[in-house]
Amino acid sequence: MSELENPFQETLIQRHRAEPCTVVIFGATGDLTHRKLIPALYNLAAGGDLPPQAKVVGFARRDKTDEGFRAELEEANKKHSRQGHDPALWASFGASIHYHKSEFQDLEGYKSLKALLDKFDEERGVPANRLFYLASAPEFFDEIMLMLKQSGLNEGPEGKWARVVCEKPFGKDLKTARHLNQVVNDVFAEKDTYRIDHYLGKETAQNIMVLRFANVMFEPLWNSTYIDHVQITCAENLGMEGGRGGYYDTAGALRDMVQNHLFQLLSLVAMEPPSDLGADAVRDEKVKVIRSLRRYKGPEEVAKNIVRAQYTAGSVDGVERVGYRQEDRVNPESKTESYVALRLFVDTWRWQGVPFYMRVGKQLPKKATEISIHFKAPPQVPFPTLQQRGTRNVLVIRIQPDEGISLRMLSKLPGVQLLMQPVKMDFRYSTSFGKASPEAYERLLLDAMAGDATLFARRDEVENAWAFIDELENAWHKSGNPPPMCEYPAGSWGPKEADELLQADGRVWRRL
Ligand SMILES: NC(=O)C1=CN([C@@H]2O[C@H](COP(=O)(O)OP(=O)(O)OC[C@H]3O[C@@H](n4cnc5c(N)ncnc54)[C@H](OP(=O)(O)O)[C@@H]3O)[C@@H](O)[C@H]2O)C=CC1
Numbered sequence: 250m251s252e253l254e255n256p257f258q259e260t261l262i263q264r265h266r267a268e269p270c271t272v273v274i275f276g277a278t279g280d281l282t283h284r285k286l287i288p289a290l291y292n293l294a295a296g297g298d299l300p301p302q303a304k305v306v307g308f309a310r311r312d313k314t315d316e317g318f319r320a321e322l323e324e325a326n327k328k329h330s331r332q333g334h335d336p337a338l339w340a341s342f343g344a345s346i347h348y349h350k351s352e353f354q355d356l357e358g359y360k361s362l363k364a365l366l367d368k369f370d371e372e373r374g375v376p377a378n379r380l381f382y383l384a385s386a387p388e389f390f391d392e393i394m395l396m397l398k399q400s401g402l403n404e405g406p407e408g409k410w411a412r413v414v415c416e417k418p419f420g421k422d423l424k425t426a427r428h429l430n431q432v433v434n435d436v437f438a439e440k441d442t443y444r445i446d447h448y449l450g451k452e453t454a455q456n457i458m459v460l461r462f463a464n465v466m467f468e469p470l471w472n473s474t475y476i477d478h479v480q481i482t483c484a485e486n487l488g489m490e491g492g493r494g495g496y497y498d499t500a501g502a503l504r505d506m507v508q509n510h511l512f513q514l515l516s517l518v519a520m521e522p523p524s525d526l527g528a529d530a531v532r533d534e535k536v537k538v539i540r541s542l543r544r545y546k547g548p549e550e551v552a553k554n555i556v557r558a559q560y561t562a563g564s565v566d567g568v569e570r571v572g573y574r575q576e577d578r579v580n581p582e583s584k585t586e587s588y589v590a591l592r593l594f595v596d597t598w599r600w601q602g603v604p605f606y607m608r609v610g611k612q613l614p615k616k617a618t619e620i621s622i623h624f625k626a627p628p629q630v631p632f633p634t635l636q637q638r639g640t641r642n643v644l645v646i647r648i649q650p651d652e653g654i655s656l657r658m659l660s661k662l663p664g665v666q667l668l669m670q671p672v673k674m675d676f677r678y679s680t681s682f683g684k685a686s687p688e689a690y691e692r693l694l695l696d697a698m699a700g701d702a703t704l705f706a707r708r709d710e711v712e713n714a715w716a717f718i719d720e721l722e723n724a725w726h727k728s729g730n731p732p733p734m735c736e737y738p739a740g741s742w743g744p745k746e747a748d749e750l751l752q753a754d755g756r757v758w759r760r761l
């Protein structure tokens with residue numbers, strides 16, 4: 250075998266061979282199904298990864314025929330499929346899609362759904378596994394769970410499984426998340442519960458563990474002896490488009506992005522090596538990171554370490570944007586943050602004293618998510634100038650776009666004098682692998698069908714994350730002296746207070 254052949258190929262193929270199943274999507278006439286779920290299933294079909302004889306059933310309340318539903322989804326697929334749209338492939342994939350009209354609250358609708366799934370099994374000649382995907386607003390989760398239980402749909406046909414995939418947001422605080430977990434786990438065992446965090450499905454997020462644990466040169470340096478600090482940035486150049494203001498204004502950047510996506514990235518960067526790659530071994534290590542986050546008690550500590558802000562009118566990509574409070578469906582007196590910057594500490598042996606700075610915001614100059622690991626300076630001799638920050642080693646993991654990893658290091662400038670200049674070693678997915686990465690939802694749907702929960706949030710991860718977030722939200726919204734709400738013009742990199750957060754520590758945000 251040549252050195253370049255992939256020795257893991259067989260394991261990976263086995264891990265992802267999904268069993269036959271029917272996917273039922275609750276809320277199938279919605280935006281998520283059109284933009285993400287159907288294109289993901291179509292692309293799995295295009296790659297030959299969809300289980301044989303798979304079927305998709307869309308569940309929603311509007312009147313539609315199978316044909317009408319398929320035609321609507323075909324239009325959406327033309328717009329959103331990452332590999333384009335092949336009419337011949339759609340003809341066979343589309344034929345596997347069906348529509349089932351019912352209210353979420355109507356038990357009869359679930360009984361007739363069960364009859365439909367049983368009929369498909371009869372037509373196939375073998376019973377299929379069942380994957381229920383909750384692509385509805387979270388206030389319907391309780392009802393849907395109850396109905397699945399009462400109709401007996403939470404049990405698969407004999408010898409087959411039934412699993413549930415829950416979309417985010419998974420609760421809006423610890424109390425609601427606990428309640429939801431209880432409701433879901435009363436109907437499905439935890440092993441059959443898949444809480445989506447689509448950042449875990451991103452190729453580059455998955456690569457963090459490979460980078461750290463499959464290369465010998467990084468892990469020995471991956472600790473407070475060598476790392477000065479870590480930055481995680483998730484910038485978006487959009488505001489409240491597509492009517493999202495109504496939901497977003499009840500959530501804010503901290504709940505919408507930090508509690509889930511950013512904490513998942515933080516966990517992958519800060520976790521200890523798992524003993525194996527099984528879902529529980531990985532998630533055991535991730536949850537320890539969240540549990541080790543230093544808690545901020547009270548508004549003073551929160552104000553010192555967390556900056557929240559709303560955008561005011563400005564321009565992004567040359568287009569005028571209104572301020573956050575002027576957005577459609579946003580309360581004109583809103584106290585919801587569209588930006589947050591945090592200084593966090595993971596109180597473990599490995600990370601003692603290393604700050605993790607995170608920032609996330611809407612209406613920033615560009616869309617970019619990256620993690621940067623900022624190393625300490627080497628001992629002063631023999632290069633005294635190395636104390637300057639711009640000369641230190643920085644490892645950048647670009648989550649999106651232009652996925653890849655770069656390493657800044659110092660090189661001697663060619664010439665007769667000993668002058669140094671920072672240079673960059675850059676690995677790009679697009680050039681190194683020559684093929685596009687699958688969309689996060691493709692990977693996650695396939696994993697749920699294959700019974701691999703590694704890239705899904707476990708109950709304790711979600712609850713521990715909320716426990717941390719609740720204290721910040723309480724300081725902001727329930728204390729007598731709440732930390733200030735800062736401002737930043739749309740199109741800027743955030744409020745000056747976020748810069749000051751790092752300046753106070755003698756550091757600066759990395760320029761993206
Ligand atoms: N859209 C996105 O990009 C993302 C969405 N999410 C999450 O996914 C979930 C769904 O989002 P999205 O698709 O945007 O939502 P939409 O509002 O676009 O869709 C809601 C769906 O729920 C159905 N529905 C609502 N009430 C009932 C009812 N009483 N009985 C039966 N069906 C009902 C609607 O059916 P009908 O049309 O028949 O009324 C529709 O199919 C949300 O939790 C959201 O937070 C998460 C990440 C990204």
Ligand SMILES: O=C1O[C@H](COP(=O)(O)O)[C@@H](O)[C@H](O)[C@H]1O
Nearest residue numbers: 417447485497505506510618649
């Ligand atoms: O979950 C969410 O994620 C999107 C950003 O996702 P990305 O894959 O485009 O980075 C964010 O816009 C949205 O507010 C949030 O709910």
